[in-house]
Amino acid sequence: MSAAVLDPPGDAPVVELTGTVDFKSVPELRKRLLKVVKKRGGDGLRLDFRRVTRMDTSGVAMLVELHQLASSRGSRLALIGLNEQVRRMIQLARLDRLLGVSIGEEAGCQ
Amino acid sequence: MIQWVAWLGAFFLDRVGELGRSGLFFYRMIRGLFRPPGKFHFVVKQVYFIGTKSFFVIGFTGAFTGMVLGLQGYYTLSKFGSEGLLGSAVALSLIRELGPVLSALMVTGRAGSAMCAEIGIMRIEEQIDALECMAIDPHAYLVAPKLIACLIALPLLTAFFDVVGILGGYAIGVDLLGLSSGIYMDGVERSVAWEDVYMGIVKSLWFALLIIWICTYKGFYAGLDEGSFGPEQVSKATTNAVVASSVSVLVCDYVVTSILL
Amino acid sequence: MSAESHLIDMQGLNSHYGGRQVLFDIRFTIPRRQVTVIMGVSGCGKTTLLRHLIGLKATQPGQVMIDGEDLGGFDEAKLRAYRLKTGVLFQGGALFNSLSLWENIAVPLKVHTRLPEKIIRIMAVIKLGLVGLSEFCDYMPSQLSGGMRKRAGLARALAMDPEILFVDEPSSGLDPITAAGLDQLILDLRETLGMTIIVVTHELESAFHIADQLIVMDQGRVLAAGGPEEIQASGDKRVRQFLNRQADPRWTENPATSSCLPGERVEEGKG
Ligand SMILES: Nc1ncnc2c1ncn2[C@@H]1O[C@H](COP(=O)(O)OP(=O)(O)O)[C@@H](O)[C@H]1O
Ligand SMILES: [Mg+2]
Numbered sequence: 001m002s003a004a005v006l007d008p009p010g011d012a013p014v015v016e017l018t019g020t021v022d023f024k025s026v027p028e029l030r031k032r033l034l035k036v037v038k039k040r041g042g043d044g045l046r047l048d049f050r051r052v053t054r055m056d057t058s059g060v061a062m063l064v065e066l067h068q069l070a071s072s073r074g075s076r077l078a079l080i081g082l083n084e085q086v087r088r089m090i091q092l093a094r095l096d097r098l099l100g101v102s103i104g105e106e107a108g109c110q
Numbered sequence: 111m112i113q114w115v116a117w118l119g120a121f122f123l124d125r126v127g128e129l130g131r132s133g134l135f136f137y138r139m140i141r142g143l144f145r146p147p148g149k150f151h152f153v154v155k156q157v158y159f160i161g162t163k164s165f166f167v168i169g170f171t172g173a174f175t176g177m178v179l180g181l182q183g184y185y186t187l188s189k190f191g192s193e194g195l196l197g198s199a200v201a202l203s204l205i206r207e208l209g210p211v212l213s214a215l216m217v218t219g220r221a222g223s224a225m226c227a228e229i230g231i232m233r234i235e236e237q238i239d240a241l242e243c244m245a246i247d248p249h250a251y252l253v254a255p256k257l258i259a260c261l262i263a264l265p266l267l268t269a270f271f272d273v274v275g276i277l278g279g280y281a282i283g284v285d286l287l288g289l290s291s292g293i294y295m296d297g298v299e300r301s302v303a304w305e306d307v308y309m310g311i312v313k314s315l316w317f318a319l320l321i322i323w324i325c326t327y328k329g330f331y332a333g334l335d336e337g338s339f340g341p342e343q344v345s346k347a348t349t350n351a352v353v354a355s356s357v358s359v360l361v362c363d364y365v366v367t368s369i370l371l
Numbered sequence: 372m373s374a375e376s377h378l379i380d381m382q383g384l385n386s387h388y389g390g391r392q393v394l395f396d397i398r399f400t401i402p403r404r405q406v407t408v409i410m411g412v413s414g415c416g417k418t419t420l421l422r423h424l425i426g427l428k429a430t431q432p433g434q435v436m437i438d439g440e441d442l443g444g445f446d447e448a449k450l451r452a453y454r455l456k457t458g459v460l461f462q463g464g465a466l467f468n469s470l471s472l473w474e475n476i477a478v479p480l481k482v483h484t485r486l487p488e489k490i491i492r493i494m495a496v497i498k499l500g501l502v503g504l505s506e507f508c509d510y511m512p513s514q515l516s517g518g519m520r521k522r523a524g525l526a527r528a529l530a531m532d533p534e535i536l537f538v539d540e541p542s543s544g545l546d547p548i549t550a551a552g553l554d555q556l557i558l559d560l561r562e563t564l565g566m567t568i569i570v571v572t573h574e575l576e577s578a579f580h581i582a583d584q585l586i587v588m589d590q591g592r593v594l595a596a597g598g599p600e601e602i603q604a605s606g607d608k609r610v611r612q613f614l615n616r617q618a619d620p621r622w623t624e625n626p627a628t629s630s631c632l633p634g635e636r637v638e639e640g641k642g
Contacts, residue, residue: 023483023484026490027485027486027487030487030490057494057497058486058490058494060494060497061491061497064493065493088563088564089563089564092501092560092563093500093501094500147481228469232467235463235468236463236465239422239427240465240467242426242427243425243454244482245451245483246482251482
């Protein structure tokens, strides 16, 4: 698992995630992402999932927490390039509406 | 006749089997001390349960034991004209003998029985099986924190028992029977040596080990022999646990005393 | 089918309680990523079979293969690794009654992961949401009905996102609507997560609805195994009896022949 933070000027910061987002990688990843949201609170955050192979429930829970934190600062979380497995994981938890994930969205983003 | 022998044989095989199983349980309990999960949180909870909640009972028992010792001691000693030794007599019998034993018996009755029932219920409701299926060692998760907590709490309760008991003896000897306060306290101070306190602590540590081992063991295997798992098995296990644990405390008391003397 | 696609291969499992044999030469295979339903009247040995498969009852070597390895020969490390991949719902739910619902689900997560408490709590609520209990996350098990405890038990079984799920009678004691909800959840889990699911039940309708493969058991033996259509079309007398919910003729047998009546039984072991 790795996460690269890109910060294009004048736009929301983008974090590129790579590998698996599971209970082994979430504790570290969460710390880094919370830091980004706290620092750039109002600007929103884009999470690039294109290179994420697999995510488990702890990943979904982390997204919920990030979403709550971002909303409390008046911005949003955007998830980009979710693969089939990640999307299903979110849909199974019925959090697709909350996290703004819809079926077929990934086609538009890739 | 043959049947009789067979019955006797079966009985002893049963005992030996039980001995082996409880030995294995002991080994796993000790091993559990060094295995995850972390125990701090659980130990704190158990110390509260064993220690804090037994405080009142122990204080009460200690006070009355000390008072009885004061009365009886005064009566006996005055026959030899040596009432002045009352302080020593009360303090020594409390610290070396009665404090550790009676505290252990009270903790068995209050906390040991509850632990046995708690674990027994977890057994009959398949909660222990559920723990194993989660790859959690029930000995490490359930039993080991109780052992640590009891090793911490019982010596402290014993010390509390001793102090309250000595004060109880004071109340009777000095306030009621008119012994001089200085003589009583001087007797306590001069006669109690480090060896006596040491003996009391060693005893209560052994008792803590015994109580937890026996009570959790009985709960852990509640119903497994009968092959049926119901409330009767838990109540039976709890009764057995309290009896076995109390008897063992008394036997162990004799053994430790004879070794340390 | 190749051996690869089988997760569990039962190669003649026998099981005893004391001297009494309750499972006789059980043979069948459990494919990966499918729902296998084990059916049979109560007392036929379904729970016992499950207890072997989750390593709670010792299995003789050579009788059950899991992922190509002998369950009877598992050492502690292997058993642990296997259990970390499995979730189990017990017949009675087996919730820890000193912990609230979400804390129940948190138990394996706290022991096996380094996740912070906040994430664990969100995960627990997600899992409870799967079984329709997210409103009850702070309730104690004693404050719930039996059916709700069962569902909470299922949520706990799912806590670690297991690859293999064992479920003992999920819908007994549930109303039809909730039971249907659980059936749908089991299908969703297979569909979206590719879980291998083994369900023990005696509810016919639910069994045929969710099963990719059905095993019908009777008195410790496998009567029939196959897809739902195969079982439906089975000509076996006992299978038909079970499917048609006919009364068991053994129940109406003459009690005079029962060995439980006192009297003229010959004492064994004498002489
Ligand atoms: N702990 C036990 N000790 C002795 N016999 C048992 C025990 N558990 C189950 N049995 C017996 O094993 C048989 C199968 O039981 P079980 O597997 O629970 O059946 P099912 O789950 O299909 O209702 C029954 O005859 C039952 O009496
Ligand atoms: Mg059963």
